[in-house]
Amino acid sequence: MIKKFFVFVFLFVAIGFCGEFSHLEGLGIEYSYHYLSQPRPVRIHVLKINLTKNQVIPTVIAAKDPDGSGPAEAALTDPFKLVEGRNDIIAFVNTNPWDSFPDEKGERNRHWYEGQLVDIMGLVATGGKIISPAGDGCISVWSDNSGKINISKLPDYKTLVEGVAGWYQIVKDETIIPKQSNQLNPLTGIGTDSTGYILWLVVADGRQKGFSEGMSHWELADFMLKIGCNNVALMDGGGSTIMAIRNEKGCWQVVNSPSDRVLFIKKIRPVPVILGVRKK
Numbered sequence: 001m002i003k004k005f006f007v008f009v010f011l012f013v014a015i016g017f018c019g020e021f022s023h024l025e026g027l028g029i030e031y032s033y034h035y036l037s038q039p040r041p042v043r044i045h046v047l048k049i050n051l052t053k054n055q056v057i058p059t060v061i062a063a064k065d066p067d068g069s070g071p072a073e074a075a076l077t078d079p080f081k082l083v084e085g086r087n088d089i090i091a092f093v094n095t096n097p098w099d100s101f102p103d104e105k106g107e108r109n110r111h112w113y114e115g116q117l118v119d120i121m122g123l124v125a126t127g128g129k130i131i132s133p134a135g136d137g138c139i140s141v142w143s144d145n146s147g148k149i150n151i152s153k154l155p156d157y158k159t160l161v162e163g164v165a166g167w168y169q170i171v172k173d174e175t176i177i178p179k180q181s182n183q184l185n186p187l188t189g190i191g192t193d194s195t196g197y198i199l200w201l202v203v204a205d206g207r208q209k210g211f212s213e214g215m216s217h218w219e220l221a222d223f224m225l226k227i228g229c230n231n232v233a234l235m236d237g238g239g240s241t242i243m244a245i246r247n248e249k250g251c252w253q254v255v256n257s258p259s260d261r262v263l264f265i266k267k268i269r270p271v272p273v274i275l276g277v278r279k280k
Contacts, residue, residue, distance in 0.1 A: 020247040024090065027279065028053030031245060031255070034223075040184075042219075043212040045243050045255045046227065047091055047201040049277060051147055058143055058199065059089065059278040060126040060162045063271075071101065072117035073124070073132050074272035079242060080252060082274055089276040091245045093201045094188055095164035097121045097138070097236040098272050112239075114270040122165020123155060124273050130157075131273075138165040139233045141190050141275075148196035151231045164235075164275050166190065170221040171232035178221050178234070184214035186241035186259050189221075190275070191229030200229055201275070203243040207259040239269045 021031040028050035036042040049056060063077040076098075083089045098118040100108045109116070122138030124131040134140050134154050142155040142163035150156075151172075155163055170178040171191065186206035192199055202224055206214020215223070217234055224232045239260035247253045260267040 020253065021245055023248050024245075027055040027090070029056065029091070029277065033255070036223075040213045041211060042204055042206070042215055043257070044202065044204045044223065047093075047243070047245070047277070048227075049199040049201070051149070051197045051199060054280065056090070056277050056279055057147065058149065058162055059276045060095075060124060060164055060273060061086070061089070061092070061276050062120075062124050062126065062131050062273040065131070066117055071119065073120045074098075074118055076112055076114055076116045076118055076270035076272055078114060078268065078270050079244070079274050080268075082271075083252075083276065086276070086278075087250075088279045089246075090279060091201070091243070092274045092276040093190075093203060093235070093243050094240045094271050095141075095166065095190075095235050095275045096124060096132070096273050097165075097167060112269055116270070118272055120272050123163045124165070125155070125160055125163035128161055132165075134163075134165065136165075138167060139169045140165050141233050141235075149192045149199050150196060151190075151192060151233050164190075164273060166233040166235035168234055169232065170217055170234045171225055171229055174225065174230050176218060176221040176225060178217035181218075182216050184216060185237050186239070186256075187215055187217070187220045187237040188235040188241045188243075189224050189232050190235060191224045191232040193228060194230045198228070200224065200227065201243065201277075202227075203241055203256045205241070205257045205259070207238075208257060212257060236271075240271055242268060242271075
């Protein structure tokens with residue numbers, strides 16, 4: 001395991017974000033912004049959700065299945081279209097990895113575009129209905145009928161309510177266990193405390209030199225362990241990484257800085273599924 005020393009600078013009143021989201025505190029939600037100056041600039045956004053307040057619940061929102069019983073499980077969709085008309089959703093992050101289908105030459109188009117048919121990797125379930133089965137070597141993040149959030153290879157299908165999947169588990173029982181990789185990327189992590197009733201949604205920006213250059217899997221695990229997580233799943237990252245929150249006026253605000261660009265303009269990547277936070 002590669003060990004590094006980090007200087008953490010925690011900024012809880014930064015560029016106006018926290019004041020705009022103070023209205024969430026009554027729902028048991030805390031938003032915080034963190035800036036790491038060493039060993040490189042990284043900007044991190046954190047939602048801490050206390051599910052014991054019984055005010056909000058995690059809700060999975062998947063894009064439409066475009067071909068019924070066919071091989072595709074979803075068509076890539078702008079995440080804001082996924083929450084269109086859903087005034088009960090107050091925040092969301094990206095979740096599952098996915099892949100395209102090979103063409104007649106066996107080649108895959110990975111220049112992701114809206115409407116592209118994809119195969120979702122790992123578990124997707126909502127309201128107890130399975131949209132994509134667990135597997136593909138992914139780690140499952142799922143709620144049971146008691147409201148507890150679990151992180152495990154497979155869910156208990158008898159008690160499963162909502163579920164998504166990430167690449168693998170990077171913190172287990174307060175122990176960092178990522179694969180050996182020093183690549184720096186935008187990353188999304190989902191973590192829980194030991195009870196499963198405190199949930200963290202964490203997004204780290206990357207691929208933006210001098211602004212936010214990304215983290216390794218070990219660094220994200222270390223950060224989330226330090227803020228209180230006992231268990232953490234690494235979700236899809238890269239250009240898919242996004243966190244959006246409704247501000248005091250009820251308008252959506254993307255709090256992080258997605259790394260995709262078109263002619264130097266930020267572009268939000270379409271995705272097949274998101275994890276939303278819904279008012280009960």
